[in-house]
Amino acid sequence: MTTIKDLAKMANVSVATVSRVINKSGYVSPELTRRVGQAIAESGYQVNALARSLKTAKTHTIGLIIADISNPFFTSVIRGVEDIAYKHGYNLILCNTDENLEKEKLYLQVLRGKMVDGLIISPAVTKSEGIRELLRRHPNVVFMDRKVEEPEVICARVDNVKGTKMAIDYLLQLGHKDIAIISGPLNVTSGVERYQGYVAALKEAGLEPRLQHTKIGTFRQESGYKLAQELLDLERRPSALFVANNVMTIGALLAIRERGLSIPDDISVVGFDDMDWAVLANPPLTTVAQPTYEMGVKAMELLIRQMHKEKIDQKEILLSPELRVRESCKKIS
Amino acid sequence: MTTIKDLAKMANVSVATVSRVINKSGYVSPELTRRVGQAIAESGYQVNALARSLKTAKTHTIGLIIADISNPFFTSVIRGVEDIAYKHGYNLILCNTDENLEKEKLYLQVLRGKMVDGLIISPAVTKSEGIRELLRRHPNVVFMDRKVEEPEVICARVDNVKGTKMAIDYLLQLGHKDIAIISGPLNVTSGVERYQGYVAALKEAGLEPRLQHTKIGTFRQESGYKLAQELLDLERRPSALFVANNVMTIGALLAIRERGLSIPDDISVVGFDDMDWAVLANPPLTTVAQPTYEMGVKAMELLIRQMHKEKIDQKEILLSPELRVRESCKKIS
DNA sequence: CTGTTAGCGCCTTCAG
DNA sequence: CTGAAGGCGCTAACAG
Numbered sequence: 084m085t086t087i088k089d090l091a092k093m094a095n096v097s098v099a100t101v102s103r104v105i106n107k108s109g110y111v112s113p114e115l116t117r118r119v120g121q122a123i124a125e126s127g128y129q130v131n132a133l134a135r136s137l138k139t140a141k142t143h144t145i146g147l148i149i150a151d152i153s154n155p156f157f158t159s160v161i162r163g164v165e166d167i168a169y170k171h172g173y174n175l176i177l178c179n180t181d182e183n184l185e186k187e188k189l190y191l192q193v194l195r196g197k198m199v200d201g202l203i204i205s206p207a208v209t210k211s212e213g214i215r216e217l218l219r220r221h222p223n224v225v226f227m228d229r230k231v232e233e234p235e236v237i238c239a240r241v242d243n244v245k246g247t248k249m250a251i252d253y254l255l256q257l258g259h260k261d262i263a264i265i266s267g268p269l270n271v272t273s274g275v276e277r278y279q280g281y282v283a284a285l286k287e288a289g290l291e292p293r294l295q296h297t298k299i300g301t302f303r304q305e306s307g308y309k310l311a312q313e314l315l316d317l318e319r320r321p322s323a324l325f326v327a328n329n330v331m332t333i334g335a336l337l338a339i340r341e342r343g344l345s346i347p348d349d350i351s352v353v354g355f356d357d358m359d360w361a362v363l364a365n366p367p368l369t370t371v372a373q374p375t376y377e378m379g380v381k382a383m384e385l386l387i388r389q390m391h392k393e394k395i396d397q398k399e400i401l402l403s404p405e406l407r408v409r410e411s412c413k414k415i416s
Numbered sequence: 417m418t419t420i421k422d423l424a425k426m427a428n429v430s431v432a433t434v435s436r437v438i439n440k441s442g443y444v445s446p447e448l449t450r451r452v453g454q455a456i457a458e459s460g461y462q463v464n465a466l467a468r469s470l471k472t473a474k475t476h477t478i479g480l481i482i483a484d485i486s487n488p489f490f491t492s493v494i495r496g497v498e499d500i501a502y503k504h505g506y507n508l509i510l511c512n513t514d515e516n517l518e519k520e521k522l523y524l525q526v527l528r529g530k531m532v533d534g535l536i537i538s539p540a541v542t543k544s545e546g547i548r549e550l551l552r553r554h555p556n557v558v559f560m561d562r563k564v565e566e567p568e569v570i571c572a573r574v575d576n577v578k579g580t581k582m583a584i585d586y587l588l589q590l591g592h593k594d595i596a597i598i599s600g601p602l603n604v605t606s607g608v609e610r611y612q613g614y615v616a617a618l619k620e621a622g623l624e625p626r627l628q629h630t631k632i633g634t635f636r637q638e639s640g641y642k643l644a645q646e647l648l649d650l651e652r653r654p655s656a657l658f659v660a661n662n663v664m665t666i667g668a669l670l671a672i673r674e675r676g677l678s679i680p681d682d683i684s685v686v687g688f689d690d691m692d693w694a695v696l697a698n699p700p701l702t703t704v705a706q707p708t709y710e711m712g713v714k715a716m717e718l719l720i721r722q723m724h725k726e727k728i729d730q731k732e733i734l735l736s737p738e739l740r741v742r743e744s745c746k747k748i749s
Numbered sequence: 750c751t752g753t754t755a756g757c758g759c760c761t762t763c764a765g
Numbered sequence: 766c767t768g769a770a771g772g773c774g775c776t777a778a779c780a781g
Contacts, residue, residue, distance in 0.1 A: 085775055097752040102776060109777095127553065132529040133470045134774035137757045142466070144509070144530070153495045155488060162486045165512045169519070174526060176477070177510040179498045186502070195463040197477070220460065254547070305690070327757060336696050358693070363669050365698030385697060419758055430768040435760060441762095443766060467758035470773050 085126040093122035135336040136196055136198065145386065146194035146202040148178045148187060149227075150302075150330075156329055156356055157205070160227065163379020164203060171387055173200070177302045180207050182302075195221065201386045204232050208270045223389045227382040229272045237389060238324060239381040239400040243273055246371040246404030247280025247325070250353045253272040253406060254323045254371075255288050259351060263296035263321035265331055274302065277327045277355060296321050300331050308332025315342050322351060322415055328355035336364070351412035367409035374402050418459040425670045426455035433506060438463060439555055469531060469719055478719065479535040481520060481525035482560075483635075489708055490538070493560065495713020504720055506533070513540050515635075521546040525527055528554065534719045539564050541603045556722045560715040564607045570722060571731040572715040579704045579737030580613025580658070583686045586657045586702075586739060588621050591748040592684060593596070596629035596654035598643045598664055605607035607635065610660045610688060629654050633664050640667025648675050648683075654746060655684060662689035700742035707735050 087101040094101065096115050103109045104119045111119075122128070136142045149157045149166060153280030159360065161177075165257060168175055178190040181312075182369050191214070194202060194289075201223035206214055210232050216222060218233060218358045226238040264281045267274030285292050295317060300306035307326055314321060326332040332354030339346060346352050346366055381400050388395050419443060420434040423688045425435065427727050429448050436442045437452045444452075450503045455461070478495060494510075501508055509532065511523040520540045524547070527535060533557035539547055551557060551566060587595050597614045600607030611630075619624050628650060630722040633639035640659055647654060657666040665687030672679060677700055679685050686692075690705030714733050721728050 084774095087776095088774075098775080099752060099754095099777085100750090103751085106776080112750065115751080126655075127549070129525065129528050131531060131774050132472075133466050133475070133531050134757090135776075137464075137466045137774080138776050139471055139758090140757080147510075152485075152498065153488070153491045155491070158486045158491045161510075165485065174530070175510045177480075177498070177508045179495070179502075193465075195462050197507070198464060198466050217530070238469075273703070281724065290524075299603070308742075316500065317459075333692055335698070340696065359666055360691070360693045360697065363666070363673065363697050364693065417757095420760095421758075431759080432761080432768055432770095433766090443778095448767080464758050465771090466761075470758080471760050473773080574759080576781090582776065 085128040089126065090122045090128055091117060093126065095174075096119040098264060107203045116146050116317060120272065120351070124186065125325040125414075126156065133287075142174055142198050142200055144174045144176060144197065144390070145197050146176045146197075146199040148194075148202065148204045148206075150180055150182045150205055150207060152333075154239075154356065155384075156373070160285060160379040160382075161256050163381075164383045167380050167383035167387070173387075177206060182207045184208060184213075184396060189209070191217050199388050200260050200266075201225070201227075203227050203382050203386055205229050206271070209272055209275075225382050225386045225389065227346070227378060231272075235287060237376070237385050237395060237398050239378050239402070240273070240389070241402045241404050242371045242379065243276035243404075244280040244283065246355060246373070246406075247277045247327075248284045248353070249404065250325050250371050251284035251407040252280055252288075253408070254325070254351065254353065255284070255290075257412055259323040259373035260290060261319070261321040262323045262325060263298070264292075264324045265300050265307055265314070265324065265335060267300060267302045267327045267331075274327065281313055281325060302328050302331060304334040307331025308335070308338050311335035311338035312342075315339065315344065319351070323412065324350055324352050325397055326352070326354045329354065329358055332356070332358075332368075332370075346411050347413035349407060353412060359360070359405055362409065364411075366411055369411045370404045370407050372407050378402055395416040418461040419464070419466075420461075421476075422459065423455045423461055427451035427458065445606060465486075466607045467585060475533055476505055477507045477509060477511045477530065479523070479530075479532040479536045480525055481509060481513060481527075481535065482538075483513055483515045483540060484536055485510065485512050487551075487663060488691065489706070490561075491733045492708035493581050493715075495711035496500070496709040496714075497695070497716045498712075500713050500716035506720075512522060515540045515555065516545070516552070517541060517544060520544070523672050524550050532725050533729075534558070536715050536719055537562050538562050539604070542605055542608075556719060558712060558715050558719045558722065568731065570718050570728060570731050571719055572735070573606070574706045574711065574713050574735045576609035576739050577613040577616065579688060580660075580708070581617045582737065582739045583658050583688070583704050584614055584617035586685065586741070587658070587684065587745060588617070588623075588658075590684070590745055592656040594629065594652070594654040595627075595656045595658060596631070596647050598657065598659045598668060600632050600633060600635045607660065614658060633660070635661050635664060637663040637667040639678070640664025641671050642667070644668035644671035645675075648657075648672065648677065653683070656745065657683055657685050659685070659687045662687065662691055663690075665689070665701075665703075669701075679744050680746035685747060688698055690740055692736050694740070697744075699744050702742045702744045703740050705738045705740050707737075710737055
């Protein structure tokens, strides 16, 4: 591997001069600049970012910790993060935790070791000693989608309560009274907030949430599938179903289909998270859409401000969800 | 930040000793081991991977260059890569090129600078000077999904010709003669191979591919949408449509739906790439499924063998696709 | 404008 | 079994 030392020899200058032309720091005469340039071209030199980072204490790398890359919600978010990161010259180390606390903890440690300039996290659970320690040790951390029970954290996410309320209110308006929920896990903020939105919306309408009709899932497809089955097997089957995320919705739709029931005649459905095929489903699915790409963008922008020590007036960005009414809910009397 | 120097002072030993206990290299007396261990615990020490890598010339980081993270095909592949990488202690730097050659080139350079131990690439085009140079400079590169026109490259991908033939043969069997294709770009291997499979299948059946019925797209949804429109507007509308990837299929389905046509009565459709909602579509969509997760696993396993200098008997792994017949094609007479 | 030099934090001979 | 010292490749004073 060529080093600046080699270049210095080739161009017959000092390493400092080489460094200067590489970094365009300080003046170097045209002649020397040319010679160094030539040496670089001839050797195919590439600066060693490790050495540079060791010296400058900047890696231009950020860690991205999320639960599941294969979930389209996250990939869209990642896309937003990547676009902004690229624009500002940062690279992403991608860490998939699978909602596994151990894995999260290990990744946190590895990323700290790799001296990332910052981190974007979608934490596996609301309270984690690992993250608390991270917060103490690392100055640049932003949360995304989900947050953690600590004061003063910086975070970009969606208004889950509002989104869920929009969905439930819509169902209520259509005349539904027996609205079931397949909720996410209650130890992550997005899960608990959507559940709270559900409860709140019902109560505001003077309805009491039924234990029978509330199922707590894991945000996984199998979970949506299984819980939907339980709901469908109930003596008093709900007239409407709200599912708290995209992949559980797929599971639920599969279960409904398997039972030979039809939407919305037998049961109305609205899912949290829009999906690009929602309009192609049978029938087209009514959903609560999150601005996923934008969430990624905002998170990365927050992180960049934080890394640049700029003032952040709004520590918590709350994006607005949107109800996309299609044909999966019917009016009942 | 705590360094081994600090630890050495705290434990009243030399840095060499600290290094030895951290890396479990060489014998250290129990007493000193204990003292060092305590110092580590008290200080919350974390080794600086930058410094270590600079010294050892190993980063335990690999670069992953793909076209589009938001495409479920790639995310499933990434998932496979990540799982294996994690198992072996490697981290992933994720690079999204957007099929953009400039971006790819820049990323290649950055990754080289960051001294990644290896690279997995899904190249934007078949022939690229940037990649040729990389191959010359970096010993550990494996291609995934798509490859590049160079001899001896290591690669994990699917048998695109076979997959496409399966789809076309199926349509042929159902009696279709006017089978259109929305192909991918012809400057990437997966695009051209699927196109070739289409042509070959037709010719073997004694049919001549019609220019009118072959549309060359970009693997993007808009492209599928627009080209499907063109096909549908033809005087002699094809009786069947093969779409060469997942997101173009979504576009095509959208166009068909918009025209008020029904599948399979007005037109039969089969798409390359299965999708988890394919069975929920209206009607359930017949597809050619790729073993995406497995592809990622194989690619990473190949890379690991390569990095470990193990012998690789099979440089090119060709995975088998599978036709999933559902309800989007009808028999015609 | 250019060169010399001292580290960044770590690993690894080489002595002891 | 332990310590001292050199160097990985680079940047940034500090001299000149």
